[in-house]
Amino acid sequence: MSVRHGLLALLERGPRYGYQLRAEFERTTGGTWPLNIGQVYTTLARLERDGLVRALPESDGGQRPYEITPAGRAELALWFASPIERGDRPRDELAIKLALALTTPGVDVRSVVQTQRTATMRTLQELTRLKGSDPGGREDLAWRLVLESMVFQAEAEVRWLDHCEASLARFAAKSTSPSPAAGEPDHGPQSTVPEPEESILDEPTETTRGTR
Amino acid sequence: MSVRHGLLALLERGPRYGYQLRAEFERTTGGTWPLNIGQVYTTLARLERDGLVRALPESDGGQRPYEITPAGRAELALWFASPIERGDRPRDELAIKLALALTTPGVDVRSVVQTQRTATMRTLQELTRLKGSDPGGREDLAWRLVLESMVFQAEAEVRWLDHCEASLARFAAKSTSPSPAAGEPDHGPQSTVPEPEESILDEPTETTRGTR
DNA sequence: CGACACATGTAACACGTTACATGATTTG
DNA sequence: CAAATCATGTAACGTGTTACATGTGTCG
Secondary structure, three states: OHHHHHHHHHHHOOOEOHHHHHHHHHHHOOOOOOOOHHHHHHHHHHHHHOOOEEEOOOOOOOOOOEEEOHHHHHHHHHHHHOOOOHHHOOOOHHHHHHHHHHHOOOOOHHHHHHHHHHHHHHHHHHHHHHOOOOOOOHHHHHHHHHHHHHHHHHHHHHHHHHHHHHHHHHHHHHOOOOOOOOOOOOOOOOOOOOOOOOOOOOOOOOOOOOOO | OHHHHHHHHHHHOOOEOHHHHHHHHHHHOOOOOOOOHHHHHHHHHHHHHOOOEEEOOOOOOOOOOEEEOHHHHHHHHHHHHOOOOHHHOOOOHHHHHHHHHHHOOOOOHHHHHHHHHHHHHHHHHHHHHHOOOOOOOHHHHHHHHHHHHHHHHHHHHHHHHHHHHHHHHHHHHHHHOOOOOOOOOOOOOOOOOOOOOOOHHHOHHHHOOOOO
16 A cells, blocks of 8 residues: 555645656655556546545646545545554565475575575665765655665565574584475375474574563 | 465475465464465466466365476576565555655654554564464474564664654754754664664675675 | 365455557757 | 657556355364
């Protein structure tokens, strides 16, 4: 719902038409997130259908501006007032990938981790490079924060990858013979067996963090 | 593309049918990400259409298992071998929200930040609570890492929010009194989550890794 | 029997992306 | 004039979600 609400927020500043909205959206995020123009129009159509915006008469230049309605303002206020919940976010593809890599035969998890780490570090360098020219205007503040958001996320990813590597090493050290024989090709029909495996005690290491 | 490749990875272990795939997917991620069953079937249909999986004869119980094809194995290997690029990920709704809040009239950015911070901290506590029961099996390793991935992301988010608040304060101070105060107290009102404000790029020891 | 878990599917919709078609205006 | 930019839209597809329809098997 980010684009939907984003357009609504831009219309709160005053009537805008499609092309203008895209330009303004990309400008406040510093061009980091290019916005598809087709989606602007379809989203505007849906917003109008839902009564959150209203089309204004077409101007001479062929522009078709929209304005926000009271219902739209209410919706926008609600968006700003309520936090974004964890469940609303998409699945993290990287986490899925690593979790599945762990139990997929013939996959070198360590190299998956390393490959990702290299790529993310490259991204990180690119981001810090972008952060170079940086005056202190209010609009620049916006896209600088957006950039830094990506930096923080990327840094967290690298830390997590390092943590994964450490966990993998610890696990490998614990099971001296990596003999669990990967997946069992066996499986009678209709057995969704939970497959209860051995449970080794895990010594609590530095994994107790930031809960306060 | 996460579900598509996820199912492919599960099928690499051996033939599975739809229901089994969902159960297995949710199990390896610890039920953190419930997988819609309808999507499993449509995704399987698309995978079959693309020649990455092949349907096996229906068993007695009415199950319709699929097996991975060589093309599917190739695709999967490619997935594991290539990093997930930044551009492939969706726009961060929170960053958009804050960037737009900055230039939208009548929006109290500080309270938006605070609301989100509270919500994320609650999520963080919930996550660490979930991490309680934790044996050291290989499958448990997977979902523990998934959980910790979310923890790392949430921590990064809180740090970023604190950083935003500090930036806002700095900006407000600059606007009200045009004379830039040189030595301002760096951090915002509260920093419950420790860890660096500095980028890990500043630490030369870390950056030299992984570039093989 | 009836409720529930298992199992497969379809339909409809929201959102996002890419590509294409169509004009108007500006500019080299 | 030709090309680029501005501006609006449509079509098709992928992905994800929700809801519904349809069966079978099991168990109290």
